[in-house]
Amino acid sequence: MSNEGGSAWVFGENIDTDQLAPGGTLKSGIEVIASHCLGALSPDFAQRVRPGDFVVGGRNFGIGSSREQAAQALCHLGVEAVIAPSFSGIFYRNALNFGLLALVCPYAGSISQGDQLSVNPEKGSVQNLTRDETYSCDTVPSHLMEIVSAGGLVPYLEANRR
Amino acid sequence: MGQTLAEKLIARAAGKDVVRPGENVTVRVDLAMMHDSSGPRRIAPILERLGAQVWDKDKIVLVSDHWVPAVDPQSAQILDITRRWARENNIKAFYDMVGICHVVLPQGGHLKPGMFVVGGDSHSTTGGAFGCYMFGIGSTDMAGVLVTGETWLRVPESIRLEWNGRLRPGVCAKDINLALCARLGLGGAEYRTVEYTGTLVDAMDMEERMTLSNMAAELGAQAGLIAADETTCDWIKATGSDPGDASPWQSDDDANYHATHSFTADELEPQVAAPHSPANAAPVNEHSGVNIDQAYIGACTGAKLSDLRMAADVLADRQVAAGTRLLVAPASRQDMMAANAEGTLTKLMEAGAIMMPTGCGACAGFGGGVLAEDEVCISSTSRNFQGRMGAQSAKVYLGSPYSVAAAAVAGEIRDPREFLQGA
The missing domain is CATH 3.30.499.10 (Aconitase, domain 3)
Structure with a gap:
C-alpha cells in the first residue's frame, strides 16, 4: 500500500484527545467533532486539510482519553496516516480500528509543514518528496495491517464473520 | 526466567503457560466494562451492522456516569439509549447514575485477582489495583470484544515502581502520581505496564491503591498493577464477593523488568501540577x-x-x-x-x-x-x-x-x- 503523496500538517508533542476531539463536541456526530479537530492549535486545519494529507506529531501522539472520535475525526477528514515517534497505546489501537494508519517514525521531527509525503507501511518507510529523503518507520504487524486494509475493525469483522 | 504479574495475567487469558514481551496474543476477556459515553450509543450501531449479539451478557458491566445528570436533550438522549440497550440486552450489572465506573466496578464486587478485564475508558487502569489485568480500549475495540469475547494485545514489558517508607501527614497517593508524571513524563511508560510495589504500597488501603493505578493512564501505561494481598481480599469480601485464590498472581523474584524505579516516600512533599x-x-x-x-x-x-x-x-x-x-x-x-x-x-x-x-x-x-x-x-x-x-x-x-x-x-x-x- 502506497499513495500518491499528500501534504504534511506538523504538530508538536503530546497532542491529546481533548485537542483532537474536544469534550464540548462529543455529544454531536463525527461531522461536528471533526470540524473542531486540532482547532485549538491550528484554527483552519479542519477546513484546509485535504484527503490524502498527513498529520505529523511529536512523541506521545493521542495521549488522554479512550474516546475513539480522536482517531475517527482524522479519518473523517481524509487523513492518510498519522506519523509520530510514539503514540498513546489506546489511540494507536483506535486509529487502526478505523483504518487510519499510525506510523511510528523516530524521524518524524525531520518533516516540515507542507512537505509532500508518501508512505509504505508494509516496507516501513516514509518518503519526503519535498526534501528527497526517506525515513524508516516501524512496519504495522500483518494481523493489524489486515484490519487497516479492510477499512477498519468493523468492515474486517463483517467480512470475516460471513 | 520468571514472569512478571502482567505476563502471568496475560498468559492465563491467552491460554498459555508463558508469554514474553513483544508477543502478539489473542486473549479471552473475563469482563467488559463500558459507560454511557463509550458504550451503547457507539457500540449498538456496530452490533446491528454486524448482525451480532453480545457474547455473554453476564460478563458486561454498564455504568452511566459521564453525561449524568442530563443537562440538555442530547445528553438525555445518550442516557436514554444506554438504559434501553441495558434493558434490551438484559444487562444485570447496569449502574445508572450511582457513581463513576472505575469506583462502582470494584464496589460492586466485579473485580478479582487473576481476571482479564477491558474497560471502555482510559482510566480503566484503576482496576489493576485489584491484581487483575485491566486496560482501556475504544468503542470499536469494545464492539469487537462484545461480539467475540476476545481481543488482542502485544505483551508489554513491565516497569516496576517501588515505593518504600511512609508518607508524611498531608501527603497521599495523588502526590505520588503527580511526582511520577514529573519524573517519567506524560506518557513516559510508552504503553508498558507499570507495577507498583514496596512497603508503602503494601501498607496502603485499597482506595489509595486505586488512586495509584488510576493515574497509570497519565504515565501512558497500558495497565497499572498492584499484586493482591490480604488487604485486597478483605476489601473484596466486604463487597460480598469471593476473591478466590490470589496467591498465583504475584511477580516471580527472577522476573524481568524493563526498568525499576525506587523511591522513598518519606521525602515526598505535596505536589501540584x-x-x-x-x-x-x-x-x-x-x-x-x-x-x-x-x-x-x-x-x-x-x-x-x-x-x-x-x-x-x-x-x-x-x-x-x-x-x-x-x-x-x-x-x-x-x-x-x-x-x-x-x-x-x-x-x-x-x-x-x-x-x-x-x-x-x-x-x-x-x-x-x-x-x-x-x-x-x-x-x-x-x-x-x-x-x-x-x-x-x-x-x-x-x-x-x-x-x-x-x-x-x-x-x-x-x-x-x-x-x-x-x-
Whole structure:
C-alpha cells in the first residue's frame, strides 16, 4: 500500500484527545467533532486539510482519553496516516480500528509543514518528496495491517464473520 | 526466567503457560466494562451492522456516569439509549447514575485477582489495583470484544515502581502520581505496564491503591498493577464477593523488568501540577499564592471516601474563602452515603462546599462545574489538558484533595500542611 503523496500538517508533542476531539463536541456526530479537530492549535486545519494529507506529531501522539472520535475525526477528514515517534497505546489501537494508519517514525521531527509525503507501511518507510529523503518507520504487524486494509475493525469483522 | 504479574495475567487469558514481551496474543476477556459515553450509543450501531449479539451478557458491566445528570436533550438522549440497550440486552450489572465506573466496578464486587478485564475508558487502569489485568480500549475495540469475547494485545514489558517508607501527614497517593508524571513524563511508560510495589504500597488501603493505578493512564501505561494481598481480599469480601485464590498472581523474584524505579516516600512533599499537563508537577510551594476561582474535588481519581476525608481534614471548622467556590462531586453513591453517615459530608458542607451529583462531572467538561474563560481552578482530578474542563483559556492545576481543600480555604494555592494538625 502506497499513495500518491499528500501534504504534511506538523504538530508538536503530546497532542491529546481533548485537542483532537474536544469534550464540548462529543455529544454531536463525527461531522461536528471533526470540524473542531486540532482547532485549538491550528484554527483552519479542519477546513484546509485535504484527503490524502498527513498529520505529523511529536512523541506521545493521542495521549488522554479512550474516546475513539480522536482517531475517527482524522479519518473523517481524509487523513492518510498519522506519523509520530510514539503514540498513546489506546489511540494507536483506535486509529487502526478505523483504518487510519499510525506510523511510528523516530524521524518524524525531520518533516516540515507542507512537505509532500508518501508512505509504505508494509516496507516501513516514509518518503519526503519535498526534501528527497526517506525515513524508516516501524512496519504495522500483518494481523493489524489486515484490519487497516479492510477499512477498519468493523468492515474486517463483517467480512470475516460471513 | 520468571514472569512478571502482567505476563502471568496475560498468559492465563491467552491460554498459555508463558508469554514474553513483544508477543502478539489473542486473549479471552473475563469482563467488559463500558459507560454511557463509550458504550451503547457507539457500540449498538456496530452490533446491528454486524448482525451480532453480545457474547455473554453476564460478563458486561454498564455504568452511566459521564453525561449524568442530563443537562440538555442530547445528553438525555445518550442516557436514554444506554438504559434501553441495558434493558434490551438484559444487562444485570447496569449502574445508572450511582457513581463513576472505575469506583462502582470494584464496589460492586466485579473485580478479582487473576481476571482479564477491558474497560471502555482510559482510566480503566484503576482496576489493576485489584491484581487483575485491566486496560482501556475504544468503542470499536469494545464492539469487537462484545461480539467475540476476545481481543488482542502485544505483551508489554513491565516497569516496576517501588515505593518504600511512609508518607508524611498531608501527603497521599495523588502526590505520588503527580511526582511520577514529573519524573517519567506524560506518557513516559510508552504503553508498558507499570507495577507498583514496596512497603508503602503494601501498607496502603485499597482506595489509595486505586488512586495509584488510576493515574497509570497519565504515565501512558497500558495497565497499572498492584499484586493482591490480604488487604485486597478483605476489601473484596466486604463487597460480598469471593476473591478466590490470589496467591498465583504475584511477580516471580527472577522476573524481568524493563526498568525499576525506587523511591522513598518519606521525602515526598505535596505536589501540584501547573497547566496544562500532569507532568508539570512540582512541590506545592512552587505554586503557592496562585489565586483560585474554583476548587474541585471530583472524579475517579480524587473523590472516593478517603479523598473526601482528606478534604474534610483540612476544611473542618474552616470556611471556603470569599471569591473562591468549592465544588464536590463524590465518586459514588456508596462513598457519598458513607461520608454522610460518618459526618464527613457535614464538615464539607459547613465549610461552604457546593455538593454535586456523583458522576464524572466537570473533570472531562461533560457535567456541571466547567470553567469560564481565564478562570483558574485547582482540581483533584487526573488531567489538566487545555480546554478539557471548560474554556480554552481556563487554567487547571492538579493537586491532592488536601491541596485542593487548602486552596479553597486560602483562596490561593497553599501547602495543605499549614491546615493539618500534626503535619
